[in-house]
Amino acid sequence: DTGVSQDPRHKITKRGQNVTFRCDPISEHNRLYWYRQTLGQGPEFLTYFQNEAQLEKSRLLSDRFSAERPKGSFSTLEIQRTEQGDSAMYLCASSPRQGTAGANVLTFGAGSRLTVL
Amino acid sequence: AQKVTQAQTEISVVEKEDVTLDCVYETRDTTYYLFWYKQPPSGELVFLIRRNSFDEQNEISGRYSWNFQKSTSSFNFTITASQVVDSAVYFCALSEFMDTGRRALTFGSGTRLQVQP
Numbered sequence: 001d002t003g004v005s006q007d008p009r010h011k012i013t014k015r016g017q018n019v020t021f022r023c024d025p026i027s028e029h030n031r032l033y034w035y036r037q038t039l040g041q042g043p044e045f046l047t048y049f050q051n052e053a054q055l056e057k058s059r060l061l062s063d064r065f066s067a068e069r070p071k072g073s074f075s076t077l078e079i080q081r082t083e084q085g086d087s088a089m090y091l092c093a094s095s096p097r098q099g100t101a102g103a104n105v106l107t108f109g110a111g112s113r114l115t116v117l
Numbered sequence: 118a119q120k121v122t123q124a125q126t127e128i129s130v131v132e133k134e135d136v137t138l139d140c141v142y143e144t145r146d147t148t149y150y151l152f153w154y155k156q157p158p159s160g161e162l163v164f165l166i167r168r169n170s171f172d173e174q175n176e177i178s179g180r181y182s183w184n185f186q187k188s189t190s191s192f193n194f195t196i197t198a199s200q201v202v203d204s205a206v207y208f209c210a211l212s213e214f215m216d217t218g219r220r221a222l223t224f225g226s227g228t229r230l231q232v233q234p
Contacts (some may be wrong), residue, residue: 031219042121042208042224043162056219089160104150104212106222108162 004109006092012115013082020078021112025094032075033106034067035091036060043091049075082116089113119144121211123225130199131233138194138228140209146170150212151185151192156227157205168192199232206230 005024013019025032030051035043046065048056051072061067064082069075079086090113093106120143130136142151153165166176168185176183180197196203206227215221 033219033222040126040226042210042226043222044224045221048219050219056215091162093162105152105164105167107164108154110159110161113160 004092004094004107006090006109006112008112009110010113010115012117014117015084016081018078018080019082019114020076021090021092021114023075023077023092023109025073025075025092026096026107027073028096029094029107030072030097031095032069033093033095034075034077035093035108037089037091037111038087046077046090079114082114084116087114087116119146119149119211119213119221119223121209121223121225123209123228125228126226127229127231129231129233132201133198134232135195135197136199136230136232138196138207138209138230140192140194140225142190142192142209142211144211144213146213148214152210152212152222153183153192153194154208154210154224155205156208162208165194196230199230201232201234204230204232 007022032049034046037043045058046061047067049069052069064080067077089111091111093108095106096103122141149170151168155163173185182195184193206229208227209225211223213221
């Protein structure tokens with residue numbers, strides 16, 4: 001397994017367009033997270049999946065944002081009607097199920113950088 | 118609410134110098150985990166260490182060492198004999214357990230370390 005993969009790595013879009021990011025977690029990890037990181041800041045939590053269930057959403061996740069993990073494997077994060085303030089790095093992370101080795105350690109992908117013009 | 122403060126926004130050292138990155142945290146939990154992650158220019162967050170709140174022993178791993186002091190709520194990170202490859206942004210993070218089974222990871226704002234040859 002090569003770790004957490006994210007696609008695309010970079011996306012430039014015009015304000016008002018929709019964008020979608022994909023995350024492929026480590027295959028044996030059942031927990032998946034999305035974070036957002038703006039310049040000069042640490043990552044901020046957006047949402048959390050356990051298997052296919054979305055168990056938590058941050059208040060940062062406005063109604064223009066939607067995330068799915070339909071089969072409990074890969075996940076997508078869609079942003080509708082993008083705004084310039086959405087420009088950021090979107091990071092995906094995964095971790096194994098509770099009770100297993102490394103359960104509390106998140107493994108991050110390289111991120112998808114979004115620029116909204 | 119938990120909080121992580123990394124007061125040093127940027128540090129510049131010359132190769133082979135020792136450098137300490139400071140981290141101060143706030144939490145009401147008695148059980149928590151502390152982490153350090155490294156973010157090189159490529160963008161991927163790389164896990165360095167996890168320490169749980171009941172284990173105050175310092176840890177050394179090669180040129181890296183960590184000093185956890187519960188009395189001062191600090192978890193500092195020292196790089197001995199720094200190398201150019203150590204240049205990156207380093208994040209301290211605090212984790213608390215949520216009812217959903219998620220470990221909520223709160224990051225500091227990061228310290229950018231530049232090691233000059």
